[in-house]
Amino acid sequence: MKQKPIFIKKNSIDVEPFSTQKLEHSLQRSGASKEDIENIISKIQPEIYDGISSNEIYKKAFAYLKKSNRTSASRYSLKRAIFELGPTGYPFERLVAALLREKGFNTTVSVILNGECVTHEIDVLAEKEGSVYAIECKFHSDSKVFSNVKIPLYINSRFLDIQKQWNTNPKNTTHLKQGWLVTNTRFTIDAINYAKCVGLTLLSWDYPSKNGIKENIDTYGLYPITTLTTLTLKEKHQLIENDIVLVKELYKTSYLLKKIGISEIRIKRVLDEITHLCKI
Template sequence: MEKQIYIKKGNGETELFSFEKLKNSLRSSGASNEIADSIVDKIQRDIYDGMASNAIYKKAFGLLKQKNKISASRYSLKRAIFDLGPTGFPFERLIGALLKEKGFETKVGVILKGECVTHEIDVLAEKDEYVYAIECKFHTDPRNTSNVRVPLYINSRFLDIQEQWNKDPKNKTHLKQGWLVTNTRFTEDAINYAKCVGLTLLSWDYPSNNGLKANIDTYALYPITTLTTLSKREKHELIAHDIILVKELLNATDKMKSIGLSDSKIQKVKNEVINLCRINFS
C-alpha cells in the first residue's frame, strides 16, 4: 500500500505527496516505465513526513541521472530555467527563440515611444504584418507568482505604445496585442483579467498543454542549464558569452575552449546536445 506522506513545499506549506505525479513527471522526461518505477520505489523507501520537496527532487534527479542522463536533463527543465538568472535577459532570449520557431521575426530589448512615456519592450515579435509586444517576468524563486497587478501594469504600458505605434504613418504594421510571459505561474485573477482585456499569457503550465514547458519540449529549446555534462561555473561562463540554448553549443567550439573545456569534454557536451534535442544529421 502506498505511503501517506506529507511533504514541505518551498513556501513552507505542507501537502500530501503524490507518487503517481512523481512517476508521471519521470515518464514525461523520457524515462522508461522500468526506470520510473525503480526511482519511485527508492523514493518510497526513503521519504518521510516533513521532508522538503526540494530534497525529493534532488534525490529523484540524482537517481535518474545515473540511469538516463538525457531524461535527467529534461526532468530538470523547470529548475534549469530558474538557474538562467539572476538577470532576466537569458529568459528573454529564450522567449525570443521560441517565437522565432513559431514563425515570428523577433527583436530583444527594444525601446519604443508611447503616447505618454517611453518603454523598453523585452521582445518585439512580428508576423503577417502584425506586431506583438512581449513582456517577460523572470523569477529566480519558484514561490513567486504573477498576481493581477502585473497584467494590469503590462496592459497599460501596451495601450500607451499601441496608441503611438498605430497612428505613426511610418509604421507599415499594426501593433495588435500585448503578451505577458513568466517562468512561474499566474494567479486566477491575473488570468481572468488578461482574458477580459485580450492580453496573451504564457507561464510554465498555462495555457494547459501549451505552456512554456510544452513549447520548450516541442521545439527542443532547452537552456544550457539543463546539461549534465557542464558544471554550474561553466554554464554561467557560457551564459556570460551569450550562449543560452543548448543548440547554440554545436557552433560554439571556440567559446567552449575559451572557458577551458578540453576537446574531449566539448565532444561529450555536443553529444549530449544532439541526444537531448534529437538532432539527426543523416
C-alpha cells in the first residue's frame, strides 16, 4: 500500500509534499558529509507530521547539523543569516560591495549623485576599466517578499536620469554604463523579463541560475558574521554596530570580540570556526 504523502507548510498559504530528496540536496550544498546527511534525515523523518512548517524542518536540520559539523551548519544557515543582517539594508549593501570587489570592481557605498532632473542616493557605485555601474540593493527581512516589476521600472528610471547627467558632464572621465538591482530574496518573472528588455542587470538569492548571491558567497568565502554558530544573535548585532559585516573582517579585527565581552576561550572557538568556514 502506497504511503500517504505528508504535506508541509511553505508559508501561511502554500503547501507541498515533504521531500527527503529536497532536504538531502540542501544539506549536500552545505558541504555536509554523506554520513551526516543520512544521520540527520533518519532523525528528522519520524518527527515530520502533516502541516509542519518548512521553517520548523529547517530548525531541526540545523540543530542536528550544528552538533556534527559547525562549518556545514554555517553554510546551511546562509539564507537565514542574510535576513539577520537587518533591520536596515546597509550591511547588505556592504556585502554586495564586497562581492563586487572580489570581481575586480572599485566600490563606494551610499553615494549621492545628481541626475538630469533630481538628486539620487545610490546604494553602491562600482567602477571597472572605465565603466561605472549604479547598483540599487533591496534588502528584505521576509523570504516571502519578492521584487515585482514595479521595482526595476523605478530603478531603471532613476538610472536613466543619472546616466544623462553623468555622461554629458565633461569632468567625468568614466562612462556610466549600466544599472543593477540586487535583492536577497527573489524577482518575479515580469521583473526579470523587463530587466532583460531594458538591459538592467539583476542579482538575487538564486538568479542568475548558478551565479546568484549564494553561489558567489560560497565561491569567494564572503560569509556574513550572522552565519557564525559560535556567536549569539545579540553579539552579532553588536559587531555589526562596530561596522563588521563579514566573517573575514572579523578575523582581521578579532580584538572587537574582547571589546564586546567575549571570553578568551570563546574567542578561540569563534576564530577556529572562521578558519574552517573561510579556509584561512
